[in-house]
Amino acid sequence: MIRAYRAELLSVPHDAPDAVRHEPDGLLVVEDGVVIARGAYPDLADKYPDVEMLPGLVVPGFIDAHVHYPQTDRIASYGEQLLDWLDKHIFPAEKAFADKAHADAVAAFFLDELLRNGTTSALVYPTVHEQSVDALFEAALERRMRIVSGKVLMDLGPEGLQDTVASGRAETEALIRRWRGRGRLGYAVTPRFALASSDAQLADAGALLAKHPDVLMHTHLSENVHEVAAVAARFPDSADYLDAYDRFGLVTPRSVFAHGIHLSDRACTRLHESGAGVAVCPSSNLFLGSGHFNFGQADRHALRLGLGTDVGAGTSFSMLRTAGLAYQAALAREDRLDPFRALYLATAGSASLLHIADRVGALEVGQEADFVVLDSAATPLMERRTEGADLATRLFALQILGDERAISRTYLLGECAYKRTP
Structure with missing residues (x-):
């Protein structure tokens, strides 16, 4: 079964820790628990028209x-x-x-x-x-x-x-x-x-x-x-x-x-x-x-x-x-x-x-689709601090001000394993 998730995507590659991969409007495509495509939504939309929107910043689990x-x-x-x-x-x-x-x-x-x-x-x-x-x-x-x-x-x-x-x-x-x-x-x-x-x-x-x-x-x-x-x-x-x-x-x-x-x-x-x-x-x-x-x-x-x-x-x-x-x-x-x-x-x-970099950690094609949806507006203070901010500022604020409240959803092998209740 193929699932396609549209969201803002962010990861740091295994082989280039000084690099950043970021799709502000991205598409993550998963089949049988494995990432089979990732990229800008406009580039993949024709091939994968049925998508689920994920509200938040998606990073690797x-x-x-x-x-x-x-x-x-x-x-x-x-x-x-x-x-x-x-x-x-x-x-x-x-x-x-x-x-x-x-x-x-x-x-x-x-x-x-x-x-x-x-x-x-x-x-x-x-x-x-x-x-x-x-x-x-x-x-x-x-x-x-x-x-x-x-x-x-x-x-x-x-x-x-x-x-x-x-x-x-x-x-x-x-x-x-x-x-x-x-x-x-x-x-x-x-x-x-x-x-x-x-x-x-x-x-x-x-x-x-x-x-x-x-x-x-x-x-x-x-x-x-x-x-x-x-x-x-x-x-x-x-x-x-x-x-x-x-x-x-x-x-x-x-x-x-x-x-x-x-x-x-x-x-x-x-x-x-x-x-x-x-x-x-x-x-x-x-x-x-x-x-x-x-x-x-x-x-x-x-x-x-x-x-x-x-x-x-x-x-x-x-x-x-x-x-x-x-x-x-x-x-x-x-x-x-x-x-x-x-x-x-x-x-x-x-x-x-942990010698599992071929399987998880960067949301690259061929890796298992473990990922997290982060909510930078999870608390009033986080929302106020991140409103209109650039990516680095939002990520830093999530790390300094964030905790489990900022976890909107957790996915294992492309399926939701945890969803925060309101």
Whole structure:
């Protein structure tokens, strides 16, 4: 079945992050969930006369490059920096995911919240429990969302959140067999962070990554000064935090490292050489007092970047809001993040980081038709600020003032999966 949508279209190409593709009066044509034509409406109108009007600015579906679904119910937890916050708020909450029914309920809410915020794809942390992955993948399969996830490995975790090298490997292998190739799902080998796994488990994670060339590696890196110091004490022979992973074969083109706030130039050089990338998480970086990502340093080293909400340390599921905070974090270091690059990071940049850029992120012909309709008049203030404004000003205002209220509709594979109620 062919569907043709007429709207203002905007995207930033995967292969040209400094470029912008914009059709003020555009037509997006979808067949069987895939974009088969895109261009100016007058150029395509004769071929596709039956169209549906979409009121608003259509952009690719947002791609959250780092988020924790089990932390949904602990968003806005008061008073601690990273390591104490984990002990006090997060680890107790994650123990509940031993119960599959609890995992099912949270996964369903989490994915619906993503759609309500215009997020159509995500790289997601579950918990150490095998069934937490099953719950997420089952819910994603039902919704036809593109989700990448994998059982957390943490044989040095607290009581109730520990696996072993053997059980972690066995459960990971079983999950890969169970979910590989199903729907729009992908797998990621997921050591929680360097402090949560023994050397033997980190080495085994590297072996798993080498064995399965279609999976990602997803973990945390250089998020907090106290964490960085603890890693340095744990791995005294490592050059830096990244090197603690590198020695176990975990720094590859398929590696996604969340945060990367406190990186040495040596680590940045190695990230660039390896092809690994960083999911920038400005909301959680601010909320936990961890610091601000150094865009200037990252650009000097040509690092691959995406954008993540990092809920529950992140305080919003909105990638618009997260893009706005990324601008503020950059400016705090006297760098400027223009709104088109912020859109790139939230769409095509994150898609590239997750190795799904051939499928989503730019609304190009041949890609899956995941997209969002943005309403720049969603609130009286946004309407007043954007009335008569040029494209860059409207997009910037959406990022600074916008949140889930600015999401008019979310489409998956060309079909409406969420529509805002009046």
